[in-house]
Amino acid sequence: MSDEHPPHGTDEAPRTDEAPRTDEPQRVVGPNDEHLPTGLDPYTAYDDFNLPSYVGSTTFQKLPLLTDVDVLAALRPDVAIIGAPLDDAVSNRPGARFGPRAIRAATYHSGSLNSLQLDIQPFEWLVAVDAGDAPIVPSDIDRAHAVIRRKVLEVASSGAIPIVLGGDHSITFPSASAVAQAVAPRRLGVVHFDAHADTANNTWGNLRSHGTPMRRLIESGAVAGRNFVQVGLRGYWPPPETLDWMRSSGLRWHLMTEIEERGAEAVVADAIAQALDGPDVVYLSIDIDVVDPGMAPGTGTPEPGGLLARELLRAIRQIVAQVEIAGMDVVEVAPAYDVSDLTAALAHRCVMEAISALAARRRDRGEPPRSARPSRASGISGPGGG
Ligand SMILES: [Mn+2]
Numbered sequence: 001m002s003d004e005h006p007p008h009g010t011d012e013a014p015r016t017d018e019a020p021r022t023d024e025p026q027r028v029v030g031p032n033d034e035h036l037p038t039g040l041d042p043y044t045a046y047d048d049f050n051l052p053s054y055v056g057s058t059t060f061q062k063l064p065l066l067t068d069v070d071v072l073a074a075l076r077p078d079v080a081i082i083g084a085p086l087d088d089a090v091s092n093r094p095g096a097r098f099g100p101r102a103i104r105a106a107t108y109h110s111g112s113l114n115s116l117q118l119d120i121q122p123f124e125w126l127v128a129v130d131a132g133d134a135p136i137v138p139s140d141i142d143r144a145h146a147v148i149r150r151k152v153l154e155v156a157s158s159g160a161i162p163i164v165l166g167g168d169h170s171i172t173f174p175s176a177s178a179v180a181q182a183v184a185p186r187r188l189g190v191v192h193f194d195a196h197a198d199t200a201n202n203t204w205g206n207l208r209s210h211g212t213p214m215r216r217l218i219e220s221g222a223v224a225g226r227n228f229v230q231v232g233l234r235g236y237w238p239p240p241e242t243l244d245w246m247r248s249s250g251l252r253w254h255l256m257t258e259i260e261e262r263g264a265e266a267v268v269a270d271a272i273a274q275a276l277d278g279p280d281v282v283y284l285s286i287d288i289d290v291v292d293p294g295m296a297p298g299t300g301t302p303e304p305g306g307l308l309a310r311e312l313l314r315a316i317r318q319i320v321a322q323v324e325i326a327g328m329d330v331v332e333v334a335p336a337y338d339v340s341d342l343t344a345a346l347a348h349r350c351v352m353e354a355i356s357a358l359a360a361r362r363r364d365r366g367e368p369p370r371s372a373r374p375s376r377a378s379g380i381s382g383p384g385g386g
Contacts, residue, residue, distance in 0.1 A: 050111040059130035060104045060165075060351070061113070066129040072158040078126040078370065079355055080160040082151055083133035086144045087334070089170035089210045091203050093300040095334035099344075100133060100165040102298075102335040103351070106344035115356035117317060122352070125359035125369045131155050131162075141170065141208045149174035156182035156327060161358070163351055166331025168300070169198055169287055173213035176283045179327035180222040188326060189227035189275030190217070191268075191319060193312065194287035195303035197230055197238045197253065199246055210332075218249055225249035227279050229271040231315075232256055232290035235303040256305060264311040268318050281326035284319060284354070286312070288332050288347050296346055298338025309346050313353045320357035321364075328354055 048056040059065045060081040066072055072080065083100030090096065114121050122128075134151040136144045148164075152175045155162040164175045172192075180188045192198075192214065199218075203209030207216070218225045225246075234256035238246070246253065252274045254267045275282050293302035295309045307315075319325070330347045338344060362369070 053107050053110045063130045067132040069154045077129045077160040079128040080131040080155045082131050082164045084148050084167035084171040086167045088141050090168045095336040096168045098335045099333035102344040103165045103347045106348040118356045118360040120360045122356040122359035145174040149178045152178035162327050164329040168210040169331045170210040172285050173216045177222045183326045187279040189279035190283045191275050192230045192285045193290040195289045229274045268315045282323045284328040286330045296343045298343030299332045300334045316353045317357045
């Protein structure tokens with residue numbers, strides 16, 4: 001750690017042996033604040049952004065909560081986090097409605113973060129906000145999808161890249177549809193990480209199931225089938241007739257077995273080229289179950305034999321560095337099945353990896369930094385690491 005970010009402990013011995021001196025003014029700085037310049041009031045020394053992650057606001061990384069569409073349009077953030085707490089559309093274990101809150105909370109880092117992977121402090125380069133949740137109520141999937149679509153469209157129309165926290169995977173239909181609408185006439189390709197193809201026509205009669213969003217996106221014309229690329233498929237779904245529909249619609253997919261043989265980086269390079277074979281921008285959809293359940297157990301339909309966590313994070317860096325991302329989602333985190341918040345932490349890092357890669361892309365293209373994170377009136381950064 002740098003001197004600017006003092007560790008929780010210090011090399012100095014605690015001053016417990018010092019006798020109080022009655023000729024000194026009363027100390028207002030406690031033992032945990034010994035690195036503060038003299039005279040700072042501990043009550044106001046750290047703003048919310050720099051307080052520990054478990055203290056204060058519960059937005060993503062304590063970013064400003066900014067839900068008003070007019071304010072969003074005026075600020076034009078680079079990135080806006082959106083929660084889509086819906087799990088009415090699952091085919092198996094429910095619980096992903098609690099995903100957005102768990103992902104927002106799954107960090108021990110606060111303040112201005114430093115990506116060691118990309119050698120950049122992303123919030124020094126990008127204006128990022130938390131746009132709050134789509135106003136979902138339970139037990140009405142049509143309504144939930146309508147409000148998700150409107151919320152994502154508001155954010156995307158402001159110029160921000162929406163990063164949507166699911167929620168079950170059905171949310172990708174309204175979310176990617178809104179992004180396609182916002183970027184038109186530019187066309188959208190999709191790179192979709194998942195154990196499952198999610199291309200059923202219906203699930204027990206439900207056209208808006210979490211098993212159907214990719215077919216809806218292609219049928220509706222939001223994305224061309226040939227620019228819909230799937231990575232990580234494995235296990236026992238979809239059945240042959242669904243694969244036939246995928247072939248006839250031009251979808252391209254990369255099985256987990258191909259990743260085992262060729263390595264993730266080569267496969268992801270192919271996926272990028274296929275998604276951008278025509279379109280200008282990419283929507284990135286990440287079902288956390290693409291990662292092996294041993295590293296991401298907190299999900300509704302776990303499928304053994306998946307990616308390593310580090311392979312997925314590297315893939316996100318690879319994609320964001322090479323393409324223009326127009327939108328992103330991270331879905332199917334179901335905290336009730338999680339172990340020690342591992343899955344929520346991985347989903348959180350997927351988002352941070354994308355934000356950091358967006359910042360690095362700006363730097364590497366020679367564009368100036370742009371930051372509107374909360375001002376640090378005290379000029380003091382909170383301790384990180386741990
Ligand atoms: Mn899945």
